[in-house]
Amino acid sequence: MSNPYLVNPGRRRALAVGGGFAALAGLPGAVLADGVRQDPPAKAAAGGGKALPEYAAWKDADAMVVHSANTIELRREDFGHSTITPSNRLYVRNNLNPPSADIVKDPDAWSLEVSGVARPGSLTVADLKRLGLTAVTMVLQCSGNGRAWFPHKPSGTQWTVGAAGCVVFAGVPVKDVVKALGGVAGGMKYMTSTGGEILPEGVDPNTVRVERSVPVEAMEDAVLAWELNGAALPLAHGGPLRLIVPGYMGVNNIKYIRHLAFTAEQSPAKIQQSSYRFYPVGEKGSDKYPSIWEMPVNSWITSPYEPGKPQPAGRVVLSGVAMGGFHALKEVEVSLDGGQTWKAADSFGPDMGRYAWRTFALAVDLKPGKYQIATRATNDKGDAQPKERQDNNRGYNNNSWLDHSIELEVV
Amino acid sequence: MSNPYLVNPGRRRALAVGGGFAALAGLPGAVLADGVRQDPPAKAAAGGGKALPEYAAWKDADAMVVHSANTIELRREDFGHSTITPSNRLYVRNNLNPPSADIVKDPDAWSLEVSGVARPGSLTVADLKRLGLTAVTMVLQCSGNGRAWFPHKPSGTQWTVGAAGCVVFAGVPVKDVVKALGGVAGGMKYMTSTGGEILPEGVDPNTVRVERSVPVEAMEDAVLAWELNGAALPLAHGGPLRLIVPGYMGVNNIKYIRHLAFTAEQSPAKIQQSSYRFYPVGEKGSDKYPSIWEMPVNSWITSPYEPGKPQPAGRVVLSGVAMGGFHALKEVEVSLDGGQTWKAADSFGPDMGRYAWRTFALAVDLKPGKYQIATRATNDKGDAQPKERQDNNRGYNNNSWLDHSIELEVV
Numbered sequence: 123m124s125n126p127y128l129v130n131p132g133r134r135r136a137l138a139v140g141g142g143f144a145a146l147a148g149l150p151g152a153v154l155a156d157g158v159r160q161d162p163p164a165k166a167a168a169g170g171g172k173a174l175p176e177y178a179a180w181k182d183a184d185a186m187v188v189h190s191a192n193t194i195e196l197r198r199e200d201f202g203h204s205t206i207t208p209s210n211r212l213y214v215r216n217n218l219n220p221p222s223a224d225i226v227k228d229p230d231a232w233s234l235e236v237s238g239v240a241r242p243g244s245l246t247v248a249d250l251k252r253l254g255l256t257a258v259t260m261v262l263q264c265s266g267n268g269r270a271w272f273p274h275k276p277s278g279t280q281w282t283v284g285a286a287g288c289v290v291f292a293g294v295p296v297k298d299v300v301k302a303l304g305g306v307a308g309g310m311k312y313m314t315s316t317g318g319e320i321l322p323e324g325v326d327p328n329t330v331r332v333e334r335s336v337p338v339e340a341m342e343d344a345v346l347a348w349e350l351n352g353a354a355l356p357l358a359h360g361g362p363l364r365l366i367v368p369g370y371m372g373v374n375n376i377k378y379i380r381h382l383a384f385t386a387e388q389s390p391a392k393i394q395q396s397s398y399r400f401y402p403v404g405e406k407g408s409d410k411y412p413s414i415w416e417m418p419v420n421s422w423i424t425s426p427y428e429p430g431k432p433q434p435a436g437r438v439v440l441s442g443v444a445m446g447g448f449h450a451l452k453e454v455e456v457s458l459d460g461g462q463t464w465k466a467a468d469s470f471g472p473d474m475g476r477y478a479w480r481t482f483a484l485a486v487d488l489k490p491g492k493y494q495i496a497t498r499a500t501n502d503k504g505d506a507q508p509k510e511r512q513d514n515n516r517g518y519n520n521n522s523w524l525d526h527s528i529e530l531e532v533v
Numbered sequence: 534m535s536n537p538y539l540v541n542p543g544r545r546r547a548l549a550v551g552g553g554f555a556a557l558a559g560l561p562g563a564v565l566a567d568g569v570r571q572d573p574p575a576k577a578a579a580g581g582g583k584a585l586p587e588y589a590a591w592k593d594a595d596a597m598v599v600h601s602a603n604t605i606e607l608r609r610e611d612f613g614h615s616t617i618t619p620s621n622r623l624y625v626r627n628n629l630n631p632p633s634a635d636i637v638k639d640p641d642a643w644s645l646e647v648s649g650v651a652r653p654g655s656l657t658v659a660d661l662k663r664l665g666l667t668a669v670t671m672v673l674q675c676s677g678n679g680r681a682w683f684p685h686k687p688s689g690t691q692w693t694v695g696a697a698g699c700v701v702f703a704g705v706p707v708k709d710v711v712k713a714l715g716g717v718a719g720g721m722k723y724m725t726s727t728g729g730e731i732l733p734e735g736v737d738p739n740t741v742r743v744e745r746s747v748p749v750e751a752m753e754d755a756v757l758a759w760e761l762n763g764a765a766l767p768l769a770h771g772g773p774l775r776l777i778v779p780g781y782m783g784v785n786n787i788k789y790i791r792h793l794a795f796t797a798e799q800s801p802a803k804i805q806q807s808s809y810r811f812y813p814v815g816e817k818g819s820d821k822y823p824s825i826w827e828m829p830v831n832s833w834i835t836s837p838y839e840p841g842k843p844q845p846a847g848r849v850v851l852s853g854v855a856m857g858g859f860h861a862l863k864e865v866e867v868s869l870d871g872g873q874t875w876k877a878a879d880s881f882g883p884d885m886g887r888y889a890w891r892t893f894a895l896a897v898d899l900k901p902g903k904y905q906i907a908t909r910a911t912n913d914k915g916d917a918q919p920k921e922r923q924d925n926n927r928g929y930n931n932n933s934w935l936d937h938s939i940e941l942e943v944v
Contacts, residue, residue: 182764202763204668204701206617211763255850255894257615257882290615290882292892352613352622353593439666471668471701474883481703483666 177220178358182210187284192216195284201424203441203481205471206259207287209351212359215264215285217332217393218319220357221378225318229348229355229362238314238384240304247348247363254298258345258368259290259474261445265371265398265414268511268520274403276517283422283526288443288479291355291366293347296382300341310384313341315365318378328391334374334398335388336367336415343368343477346379368477369448371414371519373398388413403515416448419507420521421482421499423456423528432531435490440467445479446501447521453500456484460494461509461523467497488532496527588631589769593621598695603627606695612835614852614892616882617670618698620762623770626675626696628743628804629730631768632789636729640765640773645757649725649795651715658759658774665709669756669779670701670885672856676782676809676825679922679931685814687928694833694937699854699890702766702777704758707793711752721795724752726776729789739802745785745809746799747778747826754779754888757790779888780859782825782930784809799824814926827859830918831932832893832910834867834939843942846901851878856890857912858932864911867895871905871938872920878908899943907938 172188174181185200194214201207225232230248264285266278279285296313300306317332345366348355355361360377367374373393388394388409396407398414421444426433444454455464467484482497500506511522583599585592596611605625612618636643641659675696677689690696707724711717728743756777759766766772771788778785784804799805799820807818809825832855837844855865866875878895893908911917922933 185764200764202760203666203703204760204763206701206763208620208763252848252850254896255614255852255881257892259883290617292614292882349613349615352615352617352619353596353611437663439663441666470666471703472670472883472885472889474885478883481668485665 193279212287232362257292260477269517271525272517291347292349296344315376316381333389333391421497422526432533444499449501449503450476457496604690623698643773668703671888680928682936683928702758703760707755726787727792744802832908833937843944855910860912860914861887868907
């Protein structure tokens with residue numbers, strides 16, 4: 123049987139990298155985590171934009187902005203009003219290139235190692251399916267969503283709002299797996315997971331490995347998922363098996379997970395120790411700064427959103443999405459005047475729980491003129507979106523209501 | 534501008550019909566409502582099954598059973614566990630062929646006539662979008678779902694469980710539209726809607742028109758929807774605009790709606806007067822029998838479901854979907870012994886409200902042997918699924934728990 127970790131030789135591409143990474147030949151395209159360098163541009167599409175990469179060719183091309191082969195976001199005007207983001211409109215962000223698509227051909231055969239429990243061992247997805255079943259609706263969001271608005275131009279993808287979606291993951295609760303293996307071993311403070319990406323040879327694995335630790339308490343709501351929105355989890359989103367940590371930023375939801383470990387310390391990987399840390403502009407990341415874990419409260423208008431096209435005067439229904447982040451959403455307000463005055467908006471559609479976002483709407487009567495439409499969400503903990511983003515070197519966690527506001531011209 | 538009702542001449546096919554319908558030439562494929570004759574078979578696929586018709590070519594072919602070009606169901610093993618049915622796995626059932634795909638090219642331009650209100654008039658979808666916005670999660674289900682189990686072999690598609698899905702529709706509440714037009718006119722007892730299908734010439738339109746009436750009270754939760762599961766409503770599901778009547782059988786959710794009327798009487802169309810009526814085997818349908826309106830309580834196992842493949846002994850997680858029908862779901866029980874004993878199952882995943890179904894699971898420890906796995910749902914009104922189907926000539930509303938049970942061999 124072929125090794126699922128081996129990249130299809132026919133798809134290997136020459137690397138054009140600076141620095142000391144000439145030894146990485148054999149790895150297709152971008153391989154380094156967290157902005158060490160940009161992904162190679164995807165092939166230009168006929169219309170001038172970039173084409174979807176093959177592993178994500180099933181995405182709705184018209185609704186997506188392809189930044190690179192590993193960074194694809196949803197257009198603001200294509201979020202819809204149905205709470206759930208269709209899988210073919212869910213953003214893609216990979217720290218390393220995905221493994222071969224061979225790994226999703228027989229999902230049940232995928233094997234997961236579990237350690238830091240009373241009885242460590244290996245379980246296939248088929249084994250996991252016999253332990254338990256749950257589903258969680260949650261916002262999946264890249265830590266750098268909204269990065270485009272930071273004035274210091276942080277390195278990394280210049281996402282606006284589209285590196286986020288609200289989706290349903292189904293799989294087995296992590297706590298059911300832990301229970302079947304005798305419980306978490308003593309002294310373990312973190313849940314540490316390792317992705318199934320192919321690592322380059324000749325470099326210290328810790329500099330490239332996709333391995334993240336979250337506080338062990340996160341296991342309470344965590345899921346080992348094999349299903350996304352009712353169908354088998356696609357490779358582009360971490361199939362055959364992904365760790366889902368509801369309420370935590372995207373990077374913590376490890377794709378093609380091959381090792382789930384309960385550990386006393388956080389992972390020594392660079393992506394844990396110094397990348398994905400919240401630290402001042404101009405500084406170097408390190409473990410003295412907070413890790414990018416819990417999502418903040420956030421919201422944005424999604425319709426009407428037709429830049430450059432004025433709306434006719436009269437009644438307009440403003441609508442968008444609002445999330446409480448790690449805590450449940452409490453309320454969302456809308457301003458027509460750039461934050462001078464606010465009105466409460468109504469949530470509509472299904473309430474899918476603490477980790478989901480909600481769609482909201484406010485019908486207003488607009489006279490001709492220019493409006494700056496802002497939205498401000500507040501969660502159950504009392505956190506409200508701030509006016510200004512909180513500057514940080516890598517441009518993470520932007521939930522500024524001012525940055526997310528839009529201009530609307532009415533004629 | 535081309536007439537969106539005109540069928541693309543290049544796609545017209547000769548009709549091979551018996552009876553007095555030779556005059557229907559010019560209409561592609563099946564045109565007659567409710568079992569007057571079967572749809573023509575779709576082109577055979579390479580693997581021996583039937584191919585998806587062009588308007589539904591975007592469906593997940595591996596998950597669907599194509600009965601004909603206008604009748605396509607989801608395989609029992611492909612329901613998933615995420616509550617929401619992905620759009621590309623939602624069943625298709627058309628009473629007439631869909632209009633040209635041209636009608637979904639500019640959805641905002643579609644025009645709806647509204648009558649039986651204080652100020653009748655026409656509204657485009659663009660107009661409707663300025664009146665209000667909501668979303669509803671609901672089971673959409675064909676009246677004939679489960680027909681395959683009726684022993685008298687009713688005419689019509691032999692659906693098993695797959696002519697049903699749980700999806701999110703977004704659009705404007707009908708009551709917002711009615712309010713904007715001054716309210717329902719006096720004496721109106723029904724909400725009557727007309728589909729935008731092309732009618733054949735030379736026959737009484739009432740014999741073929743897709744026009745259904747529901748009690749006027751149904752407008753309280755009804756939606757004029759332009760969005761399905763977060764994307765523009767596709768032609769295959771009634772785009773650009775469909776009337777959604779939550780809790781009512783599929784036939785009442787009129788596709789490509791072009792006329793919404795509040796009326797004193799039910800529609801004179803055959804599909805209202807004599808078809809889609811619940812009447813004894815061997816009788817003729819007429820308005821003296823109940824119309825197929827409210828959905829009954831129902832449930833079925835969806836996994837494990839691998840006919841002919843025994844399951845290994847030990848712990849197995851049984852899972853399925855359960856709906857309350859017109860009323861909210863209260864509970865669902867599972868039997869391993871063909872209904873002799875029952876155990877309560879746990880619902881999991883998001884509760885999306887009265888009209889949605891819920892996923893449920895029960896973990897059991899199974900010794901080698903043969904099991905007859907049945908499920909029985911009960912709704913808030915106190916209705917429970919009966920053991921036996923209620924016979925009726927056309928094979929509607931089958932919610933027998935015995936019919937929906939499966940055999941499971943454990944080794």
